[in-house]
Amino acid sequence: MNYKLIFFSLLLAFFHSTLSAQQGSVFIGKVVDxxxxxxxxxxxxxxxxxxxxxxxxxxxxxxxxxxxxxxTANGFYLEVSFIGYQKKIIRPDNNSSGRTELGVIEIQEDAQQLEEVVVEGEVSQTVFKLDKRVFNVGKDLSSTGASALEVLNNVPSVNVNIEGQISLRGSQGVQVLINGKPSIITSDESNALGTLTADMIDRVEVITNPSAKYDAEGTSGIINIVIKKEERRGMNGSVSVNTGAPNNHSVGVSLNRRTEKFNLFTQLGAGYREGPNEVETRNTDLVNNTTILSFGDQFRNETFYNFVLGTDYYINPSSIITLSGNFSMExxxxxxxxxxxxxxxxxxITSEWERTEITEATNPKxxxxxxxxxxxxxxxxxxxxxxxxxxxxxxxxxxxxxDNTLSGANNDDSQLTRTDFKEALFTFKLDYSRPFTEEFSMETGAQYVINDVSNDFEVQNFENGGFVTDPGLTNNFEFDQKVxxxxxxxxxxxxxxxxxAGLRLERTNLATLLTNTNESNNQDYSNLFPSVHTSYKFSEKVSLQAGYSKRIYRPRLWDLNPFFNIRNNFNIRQGNPDLMPQFTDSYEMTSIFLIGKTSLNLGVYHRxxxxxxxxxxxxxxNVTTTRPENIGTNKTTGIEFNTxxxxxNWLTLNADFNYFRFNREGSFExxxxxxxxxxxxxxxxxKVKLPADFDMEFTGNYRSKYRTFQGENNSIAxxxxxxxxxxxxxxxxxxxxxxxxxxxxxxxNQIAQQDFEVYSQRLRGRFVAFGFSYGFGKGEAMQYGGGRRR
Known part of the structure; x- marks a missing residue:
């Protein structure tokens, strides 16, 4: 008797019965509007x-x-749900097993449910992940008609000063990305982040200690601004109109058309905004006991137009090609x-005079x-x-x-300046991600960035009845960087x-040239940037995150460009072509607690x-000239608290506190x-929910007074x-x-030195904005259709 044959026959029968029992029920269907x-x-x-x-x-x-x-369960029912639709309950025959065709399942829109879901979504604004925090935008009432800079100022750990400079945990050197990639509109020289409005932004990702997957650029971290793009089927969109004082008026339209293979999206916008500033400075020569006072009003008024057109083509369910273009003009x-x-x-008083400026510019992008x-x-x-x-x-x-003399010594003068600036930025990126198991995964990739700039700047002084070029202030600055x-x-x-854990290798090639004087600065260097992140979940309500990364801050164009604006020729800012990059080792540990209706996040960090x-x-x-220099080292240790x-149900509180102490060591001249x-x-x-579908929000900000390299900055509330x-x-x-x-x-800002003192003050003032938004199709007001790009 063949016992092996009998044994294998019984074994196959056992596995067949086991698999049949595990197969249970299979349901197939199609959900439609x-x-x-x-x-x-x-x-x-x-x-x-x-x-x-x-x-x-x-x-x-x-x-x-x-x-x-x-x-494989028994005693169940099926529930079909989607945001903005009524739930559909299906009760199949639980006694049957195998394949069941449910056919076409129709679900119906529910405007009331949609409203409730959106309101509930307003409660949760910040989501914590392994190496970043995600801040959902579009829920902040005070951001109506606001620019991206003003939105960032509402993000935990982020601050934007009155000049538009962005800092993270009190440090500048932040790399700002758009949809995960570098963009002209985030660069210092373009000053164009203001052209992004709050209702164009889906979320802001704050990465205080980036992994090796990201650029090593940015000593204090990365801020990634993710722009909305609707992907619901059919024609969807929204219209928004904003007005404000000082003059700030805009209109925007977002449209999206989704078919089986294509997703076509476009945005059109136009507007006008005024940016007034009240500026006061005082330069005091302590040796000769002389002072220059200046005060006045400065404006940056812009008429802007923006047009975006793009499409996603779904080659198949797993492959997508995206082509998009954007043209804007300021x-x-x-x-x-x-x-x-x-x-x-x-x-x-020895003299009084008035200096007026007339500046016009066109900025195509x-x-x-x-x-x-x-x-x-x-x-x-x-x-x-x-x-x-x-x-x-x-x-x-x-x-x-x-310059027009009002009294005293003659200060009449006239000057002309001309700027022809061009920048091209190209980024090529390849990323590959693969999970080997549910626990193990890897990522690898490469990126090549080319930045090519030409800045032709000329200053002319009025002499002997005509304007003559000033050779000391006129030159063509060329900047070429490849990473x-x-x-x-x-x-x-x-x-x-x-x-x-990860490792990143970056090779940088930088060349600057002042073509008129043939002054050049060439730098070629390679660096390794390791990173390690870990997290431990003690329970559903308590977890701990820790991380380390090495970062670099490469001098930007305007750090290197020696030219300056002569709007106030007693207070001059210029670049330094000989600047070297600065490197930072960054460590941090963050604990996250969920206690009842409260979430607490407490972190410590060191750089x-x-x-x-x-x-x-x-x-x-009496002329102050400010320029960047490489000076010594800085150690910063801080603690951050968010809750x-x-x-x-009608009240939500969000608090953010950041304290740090720093040690500066360095010398200059x-x-x-x-x-x-x-x-x-x-x-x-x-945030307060009021009756009749009213919501109100208050955001208070405070920054303490702090010491600087040569003086101190005041507190602001x-x-x-x-x-x-x-x-x-x-x-x-x-x-x-x-x-x-x-x-x-x-x-x-006050600078106090042994032989001179400088005081400067700047005020932008109060801004009031009123906006109206309407969503059509399956779109929602204020969200350009409310969908996220997948």
Whole structure:
């Protein structure tokens, strides 16, 4: 008797019966919109226990609305749901097993439910991930009509000063990305972040300690601004109109058309804004006992136009090609009037004169992108992404300056300046991600960035009845930088513990040239940038994150460019072509607690920076010249605290506190500048739900006084507020916002040295904005359709 044959026959029978029992039920169907008959992609299909109503298993519909759900459970029902639709309950025959065709399942829109879901979504603004925090935008009432810079100022850990400089945890050197990639509009020289409005932004990702996957650029971290793009089927969109004082008017239209293979999207916008500034300076020569006072009003007025057109082409369910282009134009007008007074001693006026400026500029910008994404069938996290991004920014600017003597010594004068600026930025990026198991994964890729700039600058002085070029202030500055980066990371993520480690190699080639004088600065260097991140989950309510990374801050164009604006020729800022990069080792640890209705996030961090770049002021003939220099080292140790508390359904509180102490060591021109100092910032946001679909929000900000390399900056406290009213069942929204309610956001800086003192003050004042937004199709007001790009 063949016992082996009998044994294997019994074994096969056992496995067959076991597999048959495990197969259970398979449900197949298609979910469509009841009104239009269009498939509903990404709808949730869930099998839930009939007694406890808890979910057992689930899936989501594909692009064509189809789904397949498997379960081995008994005593369950099926629930089909999607944001903005009524839930659909299906009760199949639980006694049957095998394949069940459910056919076409129609779900119906529910405007009331949509409104409730959106309101609930307002409560959660910040999401914590392994190496970053995600701040959801579009929920801040005080951001109505605001620019991206003003939105960033509401993000935890981020501050934007009155001149638009961005800092993270009190440090500048932040790399700002758009949709994960460098962009002209985030560069210092373009000054174009203001052309992005709050209703164009989906979310802001704050990465205080980036992994090796990201650029090593940015000593204090990375801020990634993700722009909205709707992807619902059919024609969807929204219209927004904003007005404000000082004059700030804009209109925008967002349209999206989605078919089976294509997603066509476009945005059109136009507007006009005024940016007034009240400026006051005082330069005192302590040796000769003379002073130059200046005060006046400066404006940066812009008429702007923006046009975006792009499409996603779905080659198949796992492969997508994206082509997009953006053209925008700014027409600038910068009138200013500054009054000067020359003093001997404290009260003796020797001369008074008025300096007026007439500046006009046109700034065309182009942006185009090609992107290919391939998701492999066995796992959507196994993907390949290639992108090629091109940006161009130009500035054709001319200025006229006239000095008119009012009393005393003659200071009549006239000057002309001309700027022809061109920048091209190209970024090529390849990223590959692959999970090997549910716990182990890896990422690798490369990036090549080319930045090519030409700045032709000329100054003419009025002499002997005509304008003559000043050769000492006229030159053509060429800037050419190429950075090649290659990285690899590996990650383990278990149920309670995870770790991610990586290494990035970057090679930098920089060349600057002043063509008229043949002054050049060439730098060629390679660096390794390691990173390690880990997290441990003690329970569902307590977790701990820690990380280390090495960062670099490469001097930007305007750090290197020696030219300056002569709007105030007694207070000059210029670049330093000989600057070297600064490097930072960054360590941090963050704990996250969920206690009832409260989330607490407490973190400590330490940064050590070498060859730190400081802006150093020198003084001669009552003229202050400020330029960046590499001076010594800086050690910063800080603590950060964030919390969100919802004591009642109608009240939500968000608080952000950051304190750090730093140690500076360095010297300049035989003078030692070693000192210890500290500073702190605080932010409190209060959101109140009122009857009749009114919402109100208050955001208070405070920044302490702190010591600088040569002096100190004053403390600042200011309040923003907003009011929102939903109408037309949430399809339309009215917004009112007031930024800097008490006009208290005054920036002050004092430099106190042995032989001179400099005081400067700048005030922008109160801004009031009123906006109306309406969403059509499946779009929602204020969200350009409300969908996210996948």
């Amino acid at each position: 009841k009104g239009s008959g269009e498939p509903v992609a990404y709808a949730t299909v869930m099998a839930a226990d009939s007694e406890t109503q808890q979910g057992i298993t689930g899936t989501t519909t594909l692009e064509d609305g189809t789904f397949l759900l498997e379960t 027409i600038e007008d910068q009138p200013s009037t500054t009054n000067f007074t020359s003093l001997e001693g404290t009260n003796t 182009f942006r185009y992108e090609f992107q290919y994404k391939k998701e492999f069938e066995e796992n959507e996290d196994h993907n390949l992404l290639f992108s090629a991004l091109g940006n161009f920014f130009g500035k054709d600017q001319s200025s006229e300056f006239f 090649l980066g290659i990285y690899g990371t590996g990650a383990y993520e278990g149920k309670t513990w995870g770790v991610k 050590f920076t070498t060859d730190i770049i400081e802006r150093v002021s020198t003084f001669e003939n 969100k508390y919802r004591p009642a 035989e003078t030692v500048f070693d000192f210890n100092a500290d500073r702190w910032t605080a932010k409190l946001m209060t 200011f309040l923003d507020m907003g009011l929102r009213k939903k109408i037309m069942k949430g399809k339309a929204i009215l917004n009112l916002s007031i930024r800097d309610v008490f006009a208290s956001r005054i920036w002050e």
